[in-house]
Amino acid sequence: MPPLDRRFVRLALRAILVGALLLAPWPGLGAAFTRAVGAVANVVAGDLRWHAQPPLGLGNEHTLAIAFRPALEVDSGGRPIPDPAWHTVLTIRDIESGAATRSAINVRFLVYVPLAIFVALTLAAPIERSRAWARSVALGLVLLAAFVSLSLALPVVGLLSDDRVRGIELGDTAKGLLEAAYLTLIEMGSANAILLWALARWLTNPSGGWLWLHRRGMDRHDAKTP
Numbered sequence: 400m401p402p403l404d405r406r407f408v409r410l411a412l413r414a415i416l417v418g419a420l421l422l423a424p425w426p427g428l429g430a431a432f433t434r435a436v437g438a439v440a441n442v443v444a445g446d447l448r449w450h451a452q453p454p455l456g457l458g459n460e461h462t463l464a465i466a467f468r469p470a471l472e473v474d475s476g477g478r479p480i481p482d483p484a485w486h487t488v489l490t491i492r493d494i495e496s497g498a499a500t501r502s503a504i505n506v507r508f509l510v511y512v513p514l515a516i517f518v519a520l521t522l523a524a525p526i527e528r529s530r531a532w533a534r535s536v537a538l539g540l541v542l543l544a545a546f547v548s549l550s551l552a553l554p555v556v557g558l559l560s561d562d563r564v565r566g567i568e569l570g571d572t573a574k575g576l577l578e579a580a581y582l583t584l585i586e587m588g589s590a591n592a593i594l595l596w597a598l599a600r601w602l603t604n605p606s607g608g609w610l611w612l613h614r615r616g617m618d619r620h621d622a623k624t625p
Contacts, residue, residue, distance in 0.1 A: 413523035414516075421515035429484035430469075433506045437467040437487045440551060462494045463566050465555060470503055482507070491558050491566065500561040502554055508585045509550045516592035517543055524600075531603055539599035546584075546591060553581040 444465040470486035485507035492499040521536055557577050559566030569577070584591070 410520075410523055410525075414519045417522050418516060418519035421519060422512065429482070429507065432511055433485055433487050434469065436506050436510055437469065440467045440487075461496065461565075463559070463564055464492050464494055466490050466492075467504075485511075489554055489558060491555075491561070491564050493564050498563045500558055500563045502558050504551070504554055505585065508588055510547050513543060513546065513588045513592035513595075516589050517596050520593065520596045535600050535603040538603055539596055542595045542599055543592070546595060550581075550584045553577060553584070557581065 444467065466489075468488045468490055470483040470488050485505060486503045487506050488501050488503050490499055490501045517539060521539065524532075556567070557569075557574065558564075560569040560574060
């Protein structure tokens, strides 16, 4: 097997092993991680008040409060929530009227799985230069944080358009595109984490990029060649 192929196989095997450990159903992990995500989101949402303007100037301006709460066994409509430990409930409430709308968010697929995949790849990749590795990890975490923020912002925007709170006005086409983008982020969470990890490595080493695998593999191959 060529040196480059062996390097990729070793990286993949190490990443799969670490990823399997991180994604295992450890007792209490879901509830603890979901509470942490909700706490961070509430730090931002705690100072966030959405001042909704009525369409066409009809009606009064109203203020909406945004909060993330732990999920119960059922949602506001009485429907059971599968695996509630991994769900947080996004609530948007009209402060003046008390009207509210809610939606359960799957924190595991939206936040934890991409984070676990990124961590698995980071730990599996060889550390050749500590400074370059540190820059790559730091940039990757920034990119991942931006990705997660976007993932959480989409359901917030969608819920703001609910008729019960009327935070923003969205047409049916815009709502459909928003929902499609949200579902895509959930389904492509693992792939997006891999792309962000690879992008961070390339941006911190643009002259080498993925060739760090090839160079190191070829160096070892040449060293063994008489």
